[in-house]
Amino acid sequence: MKFKLTFWKVVFILIMLNGLYSMYVRYFHGIGAVSNLSDRFPWGIWIGFDCLCGVMLAAGAFVVTGVVYLLDIERLHPVARPAVLTAFLGYVLFIVGLLVDLGRPWFIWHQLIYMNPHSVMFEVGMCVMTYTTVLACEFSAAAFERFNLVTPLRIVRKAMIPLVILGILLSTLHQSSLGSLYLIFPEKMHPFWYTPAQPFFFFISAVAVGLAMTIFESTLSSRAFGRCLELPIIVELGGALYVTLWVYALLRFEDYFHRGQLAAIFHPSYESYFLWAELLMALVIPLTLLSFKRIRLSANGLYLACCICLLGFVTNRLNVGITSMEGSTGVHYIPKWTEASITAMIIALGFFIFAMAVKYLPIFEDAHHALPVAAPEMETAKAAEPELTLVH
Amino acid sequence: MSKAILYDATLCIDCKQCEGACAKQNELPYDDKIAAEEVQSEHKFTVVLANNDNKYMRRLCMHCEEPACASACPVGALHKTKDGPVVYDVYKCIGCRYCMVACAFGQPKYEWGKLNPAVRKCIMCPDRVADGRQTACAEICPVGATKFGDRDALVAEAQDRLRQNPDNYYPHIYGLKEVGGTSVLILSSVPVESFGLPTPEKLGETPMPDYTFRILSRIPDFVPLWALVLGGVYWISHRREEVAMAEAMEHGSQQGGTK
Secondary structure (H helix, E strand, O other): OOOOOOHHHHHHHHHHHHHHHHHHHHHHHOHHHHOOOOOOOOOOHHHHHHHHHHHHHOOHHHHHHHHHHHOOOHHHHHHHHHHHHHHHHHHHHHHHHHHHHOOOHHHOOHHHHOOOOOOHHHHHHHHHHHHHHHHHHHHHHHHHHHOOOHHHHHHHHHOHHHHHHHHHHHHHHHHHHHHHHHHOOOOOOOOOOOOOOHHHHHHHHHHHHHHHHHHHHHHHHHHHOOOOOOHHHHHHHHHHHHHHHHHHHHHHHHHHHHOOOHHHHOOOOHHHHHHHHHHHHHHHHHHHHHOOHHHHOOHHHHHHHHHHHHHHHHHHHHHHHHHHHHHHHOOOOOOOHHHHHHHHHHHHHHHHHHHHHHHHOOOOOOOOOOOOOOOHHHHHHHHHHHHHHOOO | OOEEEEEEOOOOOOOOHHHHHHHHHOOOOOOHHHHHOOOOEOOEOOEEEEOOOOOEEEEOOOOEOOOHHHHHOOOOOEEEOOOOOEEEOOOOOOOOOHHHHHOOOOOOEEOOOOOOOOEEOOOOOHHHHHOOOOOHHHHHOOOOOEEEEEHHHHHHHHHHHHHHOOOOOOOOOEOOOHHHOEOEEEEOOOOHHHHOOOOHHHHOOOOOHHHHHHHHOOHHHHHHHHHHHHHHHHHHHHHHHHHHHHHHHHOOOOOOOOO
């Protein structure tokens, strides 16, 4: 195999080298040396982006598996596996991010023996730990298919429905609890982002992002790997996204209305600029775009709407995790370049592993797929197939 | 009986002996340079602040009756003892720093420069308190500005002082009801917020852990219900297939589900 240096490969290598240097600083000189975190601002981009956004962007799996396996909408099946892969990667990288952020990552397992059921963080930790295992099981089917392991494959497929239900339960809990994390310090949060409804907002936006992310990754990978795009599927997902965004927009409006914040939103301030950036990208622009049927039915239109929407919700999480606390703490937090380069490395790793998995494992099913209880002969045929189609 | 500290800023003379005694008690370095530092840090758990008006304010952990830090900690490394101190078990800590974010008073500090960092804060000399002694800061205070005792007795005394010298004080016992009450009570001639403490209005009288626990406590009810709904959805959409599979199992044949 020849190794050709392309533009993106160079970018990837540079990001990795940068990140590795920062990792060295992190583990040999401490968090203080690598980041702009301080006693007054103890949580930064590693929590705001790596954790909050990482988990949010990985929500596609529970949404899509729920639709495919529980609502039994079979025609959406082809996007289930890529969504599970994205989620599994997302959670693994979230844990990598956590190992960087935690001051004593070597004691992360203390979570299992010193439990504090009153802590939201404990609940999030347990859910994430369990859910990553669930995702690994769901995803293992692809590996078993690839290596033609018929018996374990049958076991996984038999267990699929309980796994999917467990996955949705755990996701509901921790997606919303990431919002609950921010309820314990009302005096520190800006009222734009302190609401008792935060857990609900985090959950509903996770559903929206799950749908948008599934459309995003389907489109992106169809372009990158020259696959044909499942347009009818993403059109259907786009419709669901449109509805979810309306529900979310309505609830956000009601929340601001009942807490008497509507006037403050239109009053120019540091916080209101960030809020507008968030609301414009997460709601106003995507909802406007998706209201046109022509855009809802076109691959490019959907892709554009989803990209803006994803950026909007990333802004939302960063606002909750960072912007909302800048006023009360009097700290204007900007991540140090080494801090940001670790985040960049984690994102780059995500793209890289996703590409590798798509290349070597049966992720995108083409014409057909097997039911959960298919005969072994079909598996053999399927397992052989990707070698012909995907490995060049 | 729960113990507490009453700090009366009107009596304080800014001698900073409490800072030195605290450092000695916690085996921390203390010299003129550290004495001049006007912020709390991982090597300075208490600080006496002065403003231009020669008013003083001592900062230290408030030892909340229902501490947000203890509720937030995923591994229970922080807890409130029955004597009153909020203490920290370093061996449990995983370093998530949620306690630091959660604390309304910004008390937990971090050893940012260390490779195996710990959270540091005033722990109200729990060994001394358990032995029935005063905290190091109260013991050394030459003017009685920092006084240690039973919380109820100190609350009564603070109310007494306010009643007897109303002109000397801003009429509020900070810590009596804030965030559900704290084991450190502050009397001062000026509102405490002028020294960077959060205002009583901002804090409210609800213990901070209530805000998260009212959500968390619903989870045990929510999980079975949601599981039932999800299971129900699956059951409805798959009923036909299940019947077909059950029949297939009865007959011992290898029929698969219908497409």
